[in-house]
Amino acid sequence: MIEIAIGTRKSKLAMWQTNTVAGMLEAEGMSTRISSMETIGDKVLDTSIAKIGSKGVFTEELEAQLASGETDIAVHSAKDMQSRLPEGFELIAFTDREKVNDVLVSDDPTINIGDSSRKLRIGTSSVRRVALLNHFYPHVETVEMRGNLQTRIRKMREGDCDALMLAYAGVKRMEYEDLIVKIFSEEEFIPPVGQGCIGIEAATTLDPEKRKKIRKCLNNAESEACLLAERAYLKQLEGGCSIPAFGLAKLDGDTLTLKVGLASLDGSKILQKVVTGTVAEAETMGKEAGDYILDNGGREMLAEIRRQQK
Numbered sequence: 001m002i003e004i005a006i007g008t009r010k011s012k013l014a015m016w017q018t019n020t021v022a023g024m025l026e027a028e029g030m031s032t033r034i035s036s037m038e039t040i041g042d043k044v045l046d047t048s049i050a051k052i053g054s055k056g057v058f059t060e061e062l063e064a065q066l067a068s069g070e071t072d073i074a075v076h077s078a079k080d081m082q083s084r085l086p087e088g089f090e091l092i093a094f095t096d097r098e099k100v101n102d103v104l105v106s107d108d109p110t111i112n113i114g115d116s117s118r119k120l121r122i123g124t125s126s127v128r129r130v131a132l133l134n135h136f137y138p139h140v141e142t143v144e145m146r147g148n149l150q151t152r153i154r155k156m157r158e159g160d161c162d163a164l165m166l167a168y169a170g171v172k173r174m175e176y177e178d179l180i181v182k183i184f185s186e187e188e189f190i191p192p193v194g195q196g197c198i199g200i201e202a203a204t205t206l207d208p209e210k211r212k213k214i215r216k217c218l219n220n221a222e223s224e225a226c227l228l229a230e231r232a233y234l235k236q237l238e239g240g241c242s243i244p245a246f247g248l249a250k251l252d253g254d255t256l257t258l259k260v261g262l263a264s265l266d267g268s269k270i271l272q273k274v275v276t277g278t279v280a281e282a283e284t285m286g287k288e289a290g291d292y293i294l295d296n297g298g299r300e301m302l303a304e305i306r307r308q309q310k
């Protein structure tokens with residue numbers, strides 16, 4: 001029997017995702033061994049990720065295990081992955097995607113984000129969520145909020161904020177669906193690249209037979225097409241989760257539609273572009289959309305964002 005060694009972060013969400021992936025592999029007759037760790041990104045909670053500076057704070061240590069052969073694959077939230085992986089690593093599969101929306105979570109069901117007469121403090125550490133909230137709901141106050149889902153909910157309950165803006169996928173997986181007070185439309189609040197999807201990373205040195213078996217078992221072709229397009233966009237911007245960029249691809253028959261955008265940090269400016277094509281063109285589309293954004297004000301916006309983040 002072939003055994004797949006899986007690396008993962010230790011957070012409850014990461015473990016949920018890893019157990020799901022392990023279950024899929026086991027259902028196809030493979031055995032699995034899970035090795036979990038706390039990464040730098042999990043440990044440094046007092047600084048926002050955008051400011052830690054180093055790329056891949058959640059991934060570097062897992063990649064070291066892949067490179068040494070200690071593990072075969074690492075399981076990640078696809079949206080936490082840098083658009084350009086370090087040399088020697090690749091994403092070999094993308095699982096079935098969960099609903100991609102952002103949601104608002106609170107213990108107070110009467111919260112209405114549209115009501116500007118009431119003070120509302122929303123916890124998030126995402127530059128994209130802050131920018132979009134400023135843009136669409138300028139009366140809302142945002143509060144910096146790091147840590148895993150459970151920590152954030154605890155902080156909300158301690159009074160740090162009135163509500164949290166989170167990805168539906170994580171809220172569902174951690175069984176906090178009862179606290180959802182609003183589901184943001186994916187048209188208005190276009191999600192970040194990769195939201196809702198689990199990405200499987202491997203070293204390029206992974207045994208090709210193993211790679212093929214893992215891929216066959218875990219990869220969803222639709223997710224893959226969408227993720228390739230979205231990630232190619234982010235790569236063209238040379239971005240990761242520290243810039244307020246967003247991108248969502250949808251597959252309808254053979255037609256892939258990619259909607260992307262970039263916001264200024266304060267949300268005052270938003271650039272958007274929609275491109276369509278075939279599955280085979282996924283990465284070209286992402287690149288094309290990225291070039292369009294860069295050439296139409298995005299380059300200056302990115303320079304400004306990077307200046308403000310220094």
Ligand SMILES: NCc1[nH]cc(CCC(=O)O)c1CC(=O)O
Nearest residue numbers: 077080166167169170195196197
């Ligand atoms: N950045 C943290 C993170 N990474 C993945 C998820 C949720 C699951 C997903 O979007 O795939 C979350 C929490 C959140 O953004 O609310």
